[in-house]
Amino acid sequence: MHGTNRCKLLKIQETDYEEVKKLYTDERVRQFLGGIVEEQIYRAKFTDMCDVNNKGLYWVIRQKDSDQFIGLVSLSLHHDSISTEISYQLLPGWWGCGYGTEVAQGIINYAFKELGLKRVVAETQTANKASCQMLKKVGMSLEETIERFGAEQSIFSIMIAAATEE
Structure with missing residues (x-):
């Protein structure tokens, strides 16, 4: 995956440690993700990502254009141990500018076209209205709501037939 119209998507590397850490220590980013992560826990998560x-x-x-750090996006195994989940975190300065939608659409297309997946899911707190709206914007549909991590979670999905072209 190389990028979208406005974004470069680069495989995470050890040199990204400090920039990615900004996501895990920002209260606004972590509001619906379980709160700020302590250094030791972050270090283990980052090592696992790399x-x-x-x-x-x-x-x-x-x-x-600027090479500025915007955030992190991933495809990994969902909590159900079956589905592939798209996850994303963007620094607040980039919210509301369409970057999340652009990147999510690009990753979903990549999952279908390059990885041959037939379905992608996303899980977000139901209270995270902006994230729920963005997932709908990229063509995902609400599949179910469940209680996890002490809050109601919305699980969205998209099938390959419903994917839109970049």
Whole structure:
């Protein structure tokens, strides 16, 4: 995955540690993701993301023109241990500008076209209205709501036939 119209998507590397850490220590980013993550826990998560044996795919999102760090997006195994889940975190300065939608659409298309997946899911807190809206915008449909992590979660999905072209 190389990018979208406005973003470069680069496989996560050790050198991304400090920038990715900004996502895990920002209260606004972490509001619906269980809160700020302590250094030791973050270090273990980051090491796992960079591990070539990890079955997940993790990309750092950078603005094409400026190379500025925007956030992180991934495809990994969902909590159901069956489905592939798209996850994303963007720094607040990039919210509301369409970057999340653009990147999510690009990753979903990549999952279908390059990885041959037939279905992708996303899970977000139901209270995270902006995330729920963005998932609908990229063609995902609400499949179910469940209680997990002490809050109601909305599980969205999209099948290959419903995917839109980039």
